[in-house]
Amino acid sequence: MIKQYDIVGAIFKFFTFLLIIITSLFLIVPIIFSIIGSFSGYWGKTMFSEGLTLRWYSDVFKYYGHTIGLTLLITSITVVTNILLGSMTAYKLTMSKNPNSRFIKFVEEVLTLPTAIPGIAIGLALAQAYGSLRSSGILILFGHIIFTYPLMFRTITGTLRTKNFKAIDECAASLGAGPMYRFFKVIFPAIRVSVFSGAINVFMMSLGEFNITFFLYTPFLMTLPVGMYESYASLRIEMGSAFTTLFLAFAIPLTFILNRLNKTKTK
Amino acid sequence: MKDKTHIIIKNISKIFTKNGDPALKDINLEIKEGEILVLLGSSGCGKSTLLRIIGGLEKKTTGEVFFYDQEISKLPPEKRDAGFVFQNYALFPTMTVRENITFGLKLRKKTKPEIKKKVNELLKMMDLEEFADRKPSQLSGGQQQRVAIARVLAIEPKVLLMDEPLTALDAKLKEHLRVELAILFRKLGITTIYVTHDQAEAMAIADRIAIMNKGVIEQIDTPEDIYTNPKTDFVVQFIGKINCLNGLVVNKDGKKYIDLGFKRIPYDGQKEKDDIKVFLRPEDIALVSDEKESDCVIKACIQQSVFLGAYCHINAIADGQSISFDTTNTVKLKPGEIIKIEIDINKLIII
Numbered sequence: 001m002i003k004q005y006d007i008v009g010a011i012f013k014f015f016t017f018l019l020i021i022i023t024s025l026f027l028i029v030p031i032i033f034s035i036i037g038s039f040s041g042y043w044g045k046t047m048f049s050e051g052l053t054l055r056w057y058s059d060v061f062k063y064y065g066h067t068i069g070l071t072l073l074i075t076s077i078t079v080v081t082n083i084l085l086g087s088m089t090a091y092k093l094t095m096s097k098n099p100n101s102r103f104i105k106f107v108e109e110v111l112t113l114p115t116a117i118p119g120i121a122i123g124l125a126l127a128q129a130y131g132s133l134r135s136s137g138i139l140i141l142f143g144h145i146i147f148t149y150p151l152m153f154r155t156i157t158g159t160l161r162t163k164n165f166k167a168i169d170e171c172a173a174s175l176g177a178g179p180m181y182r183f184f185k186v187i188f189p190a191i192r193v194s195v196f197s198g199a200i201n202v203f204m205m206s207l208g209e210f211n212i213t214f215f216l217y218t219p220f221l222m223t224l225p226v227g228m229y230e231s232y233a234s235l236r237i238e239m240g241s242a243f244t245t246l247f248l249a250f251a252i253p254l255t256f257i258l259n260r261l262n263k264t265k266t267k
Numbered sequence: 268m269k270d271k272t273h274i275i276i277k278n279i280s281k282i283f284t285k286n287g288d289p290a291l292k293d294i295n296l297e298i299k300e301g302e303i304l305v306l307l308g309s310s311g312c313g314k315s316t317l318l319r320i321i322g323g324l325e326k327k328t329t330g331e332v333f334f335y336d337q338e339i340s341k342l343p344p345e346k347r348d349a350g351f352v353f354q355n356y357a358l359f360p361t362m363t364v365r366e367n368i369t370f371g372l373k374l375r376k377k378t379k380p381e382i383k384k385k386v387n388e389l390l391k392m393m394d395l396e397e398f399a400d401r402k403p404s405q406l407s408g409g410q411q412q413r414v415a416i417a418r419v420l421a422i423e424p425k426v427l428l429m430d431e432p433l434t435a436l437d438a439k440l441k442e443h444l445r446v447e448l449a450i451l452f453r454k455l456g457i458t459t460i461y462v463t464h465d466q467a468e469a470m471a472i473a474d475r476i477a478i479m480n481k482g483v484i485e486q487i488d489t490p491e492d493i494y495t496n497p498k499t500d501f502v503v504q505f506i507g508k509i510n511c512l513n514g515l516v517v518n519k520d521g522k523k524y525i526d527l528g529f530k531r532i533p534y535d536g537q538k539e540k541d542d543i544k545v546f547l548r549p550e551d552i553a554l555v556s557d558e559k560e561s562d563c564v565i566k567a568c569i570q571q572s573v574f575l576g577a578y579c580h581i582n583a584i585a586d587g588q589s590i591s592f593d594t595t596n597t598v599k600l601k602p603g604e605i606i607k608i609e610i611d612i613n614k615l616i617i618i
Contacts (some may be wrong), residue, residue, distance in 0.1 A: 009401050165357055167353045168357045168358075168359060170357070171357040172359070173323075173369055174323075174344050174350055174351035174419075175345075175422055176348075177345055177370075177374055177421065178345055181374070186359050189361040190359070190360050190361050240309065
C-alpha cells in the first residue's frame, strides 16, 4: 500500500516538474525567437536567409531613440508622484477619526476605481475630456499616474491598517507634532518598505503601459511599448524584434536590481 | 494636589452611530490641579472614549471641555498640551529610545544642551540608560512602557492622559510598575487622568476614582469611600467582593427596620414594607467559637470550604441567606458542619 502511494507520488512530482518546464518554455521561447530574429538580415522563409546584421538596432535608435528618454521621464514622474500622492492619501484616509465609516469606504472605492476600468477606456476618456492637452504629452503622464495610483494606494493602506499606526500618529500629535511633521518624520519612515514595494510595482506597470498611451500618443511623443507596437505594425518584424530585445535588456536588469533592493530593505 | 480646578467636563456626550446607544451620556466632571483621577469600568463603558475626547483624539457629540478657563474642544491634540500614553505603547518604530524621548522636545524648539540634559535625566529616572540606543523592537514590554512614559514626561505636559498603560504587561511587572507610577505622579504633581479596568490598579494610584457604567459616571470618590460607602447598586457589585442579603422593611412602634431573618436593623430610607437588599463585605464576617453569644452572632451551615494556602474561602447558608467569607482558621471545615459567624452590623451597606 505504502509502495503504491510512493509511485503515485513520484508520478505526480514528475508531472508538476514537467508542467513547470513547459510553462517556462512557453514564456521564454517567443522571447528567444525575438532576440535571435533581431539579428536576422531578413526573416523570410528561414530566419537567417540573408545572414546576420546589427542594422535593426541602429534603426531603432534612429527612428525611436526619443521614446527611451520620454518613457524614463514619464515613468520616473509617475513613480515620484504616486509615492507622494499614494502615501499621503492613504495616510489621510486611514488616520481619519472614523476610518471605517461609509464615507471613507466610498472614497477608497472611487480612488481604486482605475483598476476596474480597462486601460483603453481610461485612455479614450482622457482623450475625449482633455483633447486640447494631447499634443503636450501631459495626458500620457496623467494616464500613467491614474492607472498606477491604486497600486500604491492599496499597498500603503494595507500596511497602515495592519499595525498600530493610528495610535503612533495620535501619540505624535499629543506630543505636539502637526499632521505634516507626523507624516514625514514618523509615519513615512516607518512605512518606507511598503512604499518601496509599491514604487517598484508602479515603475514596472508604467514602463510597460500600452493601452492608455495608445490613445494619447503623438508621432513625436510616444513611449517604448507604443514605439515597439508601431515598429511591428508598420515596419519590419526584425526591427520589432530588435526593439523588444532592447526593451528587455533595459527592463529585466532593472527589475532584478529593484527586487534585490526591496528584499534588502525588507530585511 | 491643589485646590484650583484644572479640567472641567461639562455635559459631554458621544454617539458613534445613528440610532445606536450613546457611548457617553451627559458627563460632568471637575478635576483639580495635580490630581490623579482614575476612570474605572469594564470594557465598553465609555472610559477610553472620554479620555480620547479630553485629549482631542475623538470628537464629542455635545458638551464642552475646559482646561482652566479655556474651552479646548476645538483645539487639535497637538495644541492641547496633554500627553497621551497608550495601552500598546505606540513608540515610534524607526527611532531609538533616545530619539523617541527627544521627539517632543525638538518640537518645542529646545536647545541641544537642554534636550540632552532632559533626556539623560529621564533615561536615569526610568532606568533606561543602557537601552538608550536601542530600537523599540529590541525592548521588553515593561521597558517599552517606561520609554512611552519618559517620552510623554519629557514635554512636561500640563495634563497626562493614560489609557490602560499597564494592561499589556504581566501581573508581577504590573504590580511593580503601578507602585512606581503612583510615586512618580505624586512627585511630579501633573494632573493625570488614568483609565483602567483593574480595580487594584485604580485603588493603588488614584486620588479619586470615577466608576463608569454604560456611558455614565456612577460615583466619584476617594478609593476608601468608593469601597466603604458605595452609592449605587452597580458600584457596590462592581468593587471588591460582596455578599448580598435579602431583607424586608417592617414597621414596629412607629419605627422602620430591615428584617434580615436572623437580625433586625434600624432603617431610615424611603422604602415601606418592601423587599430590600443589604450588602456585606466578606471581611466584615468572622468565624467565632461555638461558645460566643451575641445578637450579631448567628449559626451557619457550611456549603463549601476551599483551602487557598494562607486562608480558607467559605460558602455557607445562614437563615436561608447565602454568605461567603474568608478565614485564616486552619481547622478543616466540612460541608454540612454548623458554625457560628459574627457579622459587623455597623458595616452593612444599604443603598
